[in-house]
Amino acid sequence: MHEYDDAVLASFLRNQRQLFPEKVAETPEEAEAFLEDCMAVVVDSVRAVWEYFDEEGVDMEGASEEEILSAGEVFDVGDGRYLIVEG
Structure with missing residues (x-):
């Protein structure tokens, strides 16, 4: 079971529409x-985001750090961590 702290949950709630057309959660x-x-x-870390996508077989050839971090499924928690949600 995964555990998501308050900062992670707040980031997702605040930014969920970057990945989904409608809110999927209110609380x-x-x-x-x-x-x-x-x-x-x-x-x-940013490096861990790259490693995650690499392990998932996502082709990141030629992608910049900015492009990877602006992917809809990547949520910046704001404290150096990133939440990755596969919608």
Whole structure:
């Protein structure tokens, strides 16, 4: 089971429409349940975001750091961590 702290949940709630056309959660509890269902991952660095996509077989050839971090499924938690949600 994944655990998502308050900062992760707040970031997702605040920015969820970057990935989904409509809100999928209104409360932290709903956000946590949704993230658990999606098996969302929290990583602790930009490098870990790259490694995650590489392990998932996503072609990042020629992509810049800015392009990777602006992908809809990458949420900047604001403290150096990133939430990755596969919608």
